[in-house]
Amino acid sequence: xxxxxxxxxxxxxxxxxxxxxxxxxxxxxxxxxxxxxxxxxxxxxxxxxxxxxxxxxxxxxxxxxxxxxxxxxxxxxxxxxxxxxxxxxxxxxxxxxxxxxxxxxxxxxxxxxxxxxxxxxxxxxxxxxxxxxxxxxxxxxxxxxxxxxxxxxxxxxxxxxxxxxxxxxxxxxxxxxxxxxxxxxxxxxxxxxxxxxxxxxxxxxxxxxxxxxxxxxxxxxxxxxxxxxxxxxxxxxxxxxxxxxxxxxxxxxxxxxxxxxxxxxxxxxxxxxxxxxxxxxxxxxxxxxxxxxxxxxxxxxxxxxxxxxxxxxxxxxxxxxxxxxxxxxxxxxxxxxxxxxxxxxxxxxxxxxxxxxxxxxxxxxxxxxxxxxxxxxxxxxxxxxxxxxxxxxxxxxxxxxxxxxxxxxxxxxxxxxxxxxxxxxxxxxxxxxxxxxxxxxxxxxxxxxxxxxxxxxxxxxxxxxxxxxxxxxxxxxxxxxxxxxxxxxxxxxxxxxxxxxxxxxxxxxxxxxxxxxxxxxxxxxxxxxxxxxxxxxxxxxxxxxxxxxxxxxx
RNA sequence: GCCCCAGUAGCUCAAUUGGACAGAGCGUCGGACUUCUAAUCCGAGGGUUGCAGGUUCGAUUCCUGCCUGGGGUACCA
Numbered sequence: 138x139x140x141x142x143x144x145x146x147x148x149x150x151x152x153x154x155x156x157x158x159x160x161x162x163x164x165x166x167x168x169x170x171x172x173x174x175x176x177x178x179x180x181x182x183x184x185x186x187x188x189x190x191x192x193x194x195x196x197x198x199x200x201x202x203x204x205x206x207x208x209x210x211x212x213x214x215x216x217x218x219x220x221x222x223x224x225x226x227x228x229x230x231x232x233x234x235x236x237x238x239x240x241x242x243x244x245x246x247x248x249x250x251x252x253x254x255x256x257x258x259x260x261x262x263x264x265x266x267x268x269x270x271x272x273x274x275x276x277x278x279x280x281x282x283x284x285x286x287x288x289x290x291x292x293x294x295x296x297x298x299x300x301x302x303x304x305x306x307x308x309x310x311x312x313x314x315x316x317x318x319x320x321x322x323x324x325x326x327x328x329x330x331x332x333x334x335x336x337x338x339x340x341x342x343x344x345x346x347x348x349x350x351x352x353x354x355x356x357x358x359x360x361x362x363x364x365x366x367x368x369x370x371x372x373x374x375x376x377x378x379x380x381x382x383x384x385x386x387x388x389x390x391x392x393x394x395x396x397x398x399x400x401x402x403x404x405x406x407x408x409x410x411x412x413x414x415x416x417x418x419x420x421x422x423x424x425x426x427x428x429x430x431x432x433x434x435x436x437x438x439x440x441x442x443x444x445x446x447x448x449x450x451x452x453x454x455x456x457x458x459x460x461x462x463x464x465x466x467x468x469x470x471x472x473x474x475x476x477x478x479x480x481x482x483x484x485x486x487x488x489x490x491x492x493x494x495x496x497x498x499x500x501x502x503x504x505x506x507x508x509x510x511x512x513x514x515x516x517x518x519x520x521x522x523x524x525x526x527x528x529x530x531x532x533x534x535x536x537x538x539x540x541x542x543x544x545x546x547x548x549x550x551x552x553x554x555x556x557x558x559x560x561x562x563x564x565x566x567x568x569x570x571x572x573x574x575x576x577x578x579x580x581x582x583x584x585x586x587x588x589x590x591x592x593x594x595x596x597x598x599x600x601x602x603x604x605x606x607x608x609x610x611x612x613x614x615x616x617x618x619x620x621x622x623x624x625x626x627x628x629x630x631x632x633x634x635x636x637x638x639x640x641x642x643x644x645x646x647x648x649x650x651x652x653x654x655x656x657x658x659x660x661x662x663x664x665x666x667x668x669x670x671x672x673x674x675x676x677x678x679x680x681x682x683x684x685x686x687x688x689x690x691x
Numbered sequence: 692g693c694c695c696c697a698g699u700a701g702c703u704c705a706a707u708u709g710g711a712c713a714g715a716g717c718g719u720c721g722g723a724c725u726u727c728u729a730a731u732c733c734g735a736g737g738g739u740u741g742c743a744g745g746u747u748c749g750a751u752u753c754c755u756g757c758c759u760g761g762g763g764u765a766c767c768a
Contacts, residue, residue, distance in 0.1 A: 174707055187710050224711050424766050442766040477695055568730050583727045647732050
């Protein structure tokens with residue numbers, strides 16, 4: 138009943154084409170892909186298919202003639218109201234008012250699972266995101282990846298996958314040593330020693346804070362301690378901070394995977410040996426190189442430095458193999474644009490080792506530019522002057538951060554204007570959407586206070602006002618939007634849809650009074666209560682998919 | 692130099708992977724609260740989709756070249 142409308146219409150058209158061919162009214166040809174899309178203009182009905190335009194060549198007929206044959210053989214269907222042939226040969230379909238009204242009950246029945254794609258059985262999907270090493274507070278850029286990954290995970294769950302969220306990190310490595318040493322040097326400063334603080338060390342105030350805490354606890358007792366003591370403390374503190382920041386955003390992980398595990402299990406070295414055995418590895422200048430050029434890559438890359446340490450490409454290949462072995466149906470990694478160069482090499486490595494990579498997907502997002510007073514804010518973790526994700530949350534709040542981070546296509550560079558976000562907070566699109574939800578809650582409270590039973594059954598066939606039907610149509614788009622966002626791994630469709638849905642409700646609110654004091658309208662009131670309850674469900678679902686709150690009052 | 696992403700209304704961004712007349716928000720201008728929340732609604736204005744070619748029934752979308760901005764081009768992650 139709630140399967141996607143585009144699918145339903147496509148199968149009707151396909152049946153129409155087959156019937157026309159069987160009757161000899163259309164010549165035989167291979168069935169094309171039946172494209173069905175939502176009409177952009179009201180004059181073109183609700184849904185349209187340009188399929189007859191594409192058939193012109195194969196059928197050797199004018200598109201309009203083909204369309205006429207298809208339409209005359211179209212099977213009967215409840216959801217179809219009116220069918221028209223228009224323009225060069227489009228088939229335009231207007232949904233039936235009665236069917237639309239009846240969908241209100243279907244939505245209520247689906248409850249908080251409305252929007253789910255129920256038609257397909259899928260396995261487990263894994264989404265790996267954020268994955269920042271614990272060297273400092275999360276940046277705003279990580280926030281974008283975090284929000285995108287978490288929302289994609291929600292979407293995949295709605296699309297029928299079981300979902301695991303994973304955070305991949307490395308607490309060994311050179312960066313962590315520098316971190317530990319940074320804290321150690323700040324600590325020694327507190328003991329009154331004069332130290333030279335290298336430029337490539339972490340400059341941020343958070344380093345001094347960790348050092349100060351250690352000083353408070355141990356006095357000068359750590360004066361002779363080595364870097365690892367400070368590193369362990371820094372890692373614990375920073376990781377706790379990172380988790381706290383993510384929790385503020387509503388992000389929680391099922392699994393934290395430490396890169397160390399790949400060394401402990403020996404997988405990293407197995408991968409290297411297997412690549413070597415297959416002839417993709419050679420030695421040069423004391424380092425071990427990956428012959429990516431033989432695999433269609435642009436440039437050979439170092440896998441193991443002359444120091445004996447692997448570069449990140451090698452463990453990254455091993456990590457993907459580890460994931461593949463876990464048997465996921467789909468693996469999605471969210472990465473910033475700075476990984477664009479690396480990732481093809483990882484995939485090439487997997488293929489070279491004989492792994493299928495069709496279900497390994499990666500989503501790159503472009504950088505977030507923070508803008509303050511019209512000027513870009515340069516961000517560098519190392520140099521220590523940056524706006525942290527925490528500070529952004531302080532200023533703007535979770536719902537707005539999530540909304541803005543989502544409301545752009547991943548490919549789009551994002552300017553996040555801090556002044557604007559704060560200054561305009563009461564005119565925020567976030568509030569427009571949440572207000573629709575709160576308004577419905579208010580209507581329901583009002584109805585109850587006036588003695589209505591908001592759970593009472595009703596005859597939804599009474600819903601036929603254009604604004605009522607437009608609202609139902611808008612709600613029925615949700616499964617399409619979920620499907621589209623999952624297909625393209627692009628969560629930005631959600632905020633746009635949420636806005637459209639809220640707009641449809643606000644228009645309905647203007648045109649149709651829900652709770653009437655006229656006894657003659659009692660049945661209509663009951664029907665409209667059903668409608669707004671369904672709308673409230675749909676709005677809440679979209680907001681929750683985006684990880685935002687659906688407030689009862691504002 | 693080479694690679695990737697972007698270039699669409701004054702600003703920030705969409706556009707159902709090639710479909711009909713390119714759409715929203717913000718900003719500007721003008722209207723609507725004695726009625727379930729005006730954080731709302733209605734209307735107006737705003738465009739040679741960076742430029743030039745090409746592919747076809749049809750291009751913001753695909754191809755070629757150029758221009759501008761961002762990122763990358765590490766034995767850093």
